[in-house]
Amino acid sequence: MCTLIRFKTFVKSTSKLLPAPSYENFSEILMREKVHVSPFSSLVYPPSAKELLDLAFKRSFKPRSSKERDPIRSARMREVGRIASMADVISSRLKEVVRSFPSFDALHPFYRELADVLIGVDELRVALSRLDWGRKMIRRLSRQYIRRLMGSEDFREMERIRKAAMGRISSIVKSISTDIDFVRSACQKLGKIPNIQVGSPTIVIAGMPNTGKSTLVRRISSGKPEIASYPFTTRSLLLGHFYLKGGALRVQVIDTPGLLDRPLSERNVIELQAILALKRLAWLIVYIIDPTETCGYSVKSQISLFEEITKEFSDIEVIITLNKRDLWSQFLENVGKCKKLLEERQKFFYEISAERGLGIDTLTATLGKEILELYDIRKARKSVD
């Protein structure tokens, strides 16, 4: 109720009190600032088992010059070099991959839970430990076979030892090929996570599919998510920014995949990312409703989802926006129904057209004012702590 009164006051006063945030020169400001990076931004993508073996064989058979005159010693050094080089190529590459992953226990819950939703942290841990096991086994094997080579004086025997070493090393790589594939797919998915700065001012845009979330993100921030006339265009979290306090305060705007009106237990991986953003990142939620129903979802189900969200995230301010204002004259009945349902619930809403830019100044002024208030509250709380 208190929120309702505050919004009603804002709508009259904010555009005068506060200039709409400036959305220009984002890239310049981004370059000036130290941009926070995702813990997965420097993952090393492993080659497949086949690519790794091809590379290792190629390197091990690369001709090397030797000053050794003694033919036995020269042959021995050549075979030792081949085993060592093969083991080195594979184990150093695997080590690089494993080391590039952050410690999951030390990660912020947002990033850990997101990794869990996208790939499964336990499965990833197992796959990484298998890669590490493979790397150590290959090192150990290469040492064993090199010791055997050092004791051999026979050309044929040396060749046999080298072939046996390469066969064993190849078998190990093949035995971890599914783990390598799992890590490759993890790198692909985690590498796409944007550089979201947890704990900094964040607005999360939520709503059912096709309601205009991405269009609004493009309109109010530097984010450039894809827009299309079909549902589930956005399949992961996307990030944009705008600036307050003359560029001194950066606000994150997060575009989320569309949510359906259904229980948490039935939500898929795409929807769970949106839930996670609401749970772990949102200072403020902008809930978009398409009252024209051209999104393909009824007003009733959009309001039912809104109620679920406000119940689930009751400590977060939710700003309702009714989108596609430019089409309303063609859908008066649906729009009337939507407004009536919200008014019955005593909910204030903003009327916008994200595509045409209608009502955007008032909305952004409110967002700016709300975020500044929340920022001051959090700052004051921190200084007391």
Ligand SMILES: Nc1nc2c(ncn2[C@@H]2O[C@H](COP(=O)(O)OP(=O)(O)OP(=O)(O)O)[C@@H](O)[C@H]2O)c(=O)[nH]1
């Ligand atoms: N006429 C009109 N169309 C709009 C408006 N806002 C968005 N649209 C259209 O609605 C469709 C969906 O827009 P998106 O921004 O992709 O919607 P979304 O909510 O991000 O969709 P998902 O990512 O699939 O959940 C696109 O065809 C947009 O052009 C608006 O204000 N007016």
Ligand SMILES: [Mg+2]
């Ligand atoms: Mg979208």
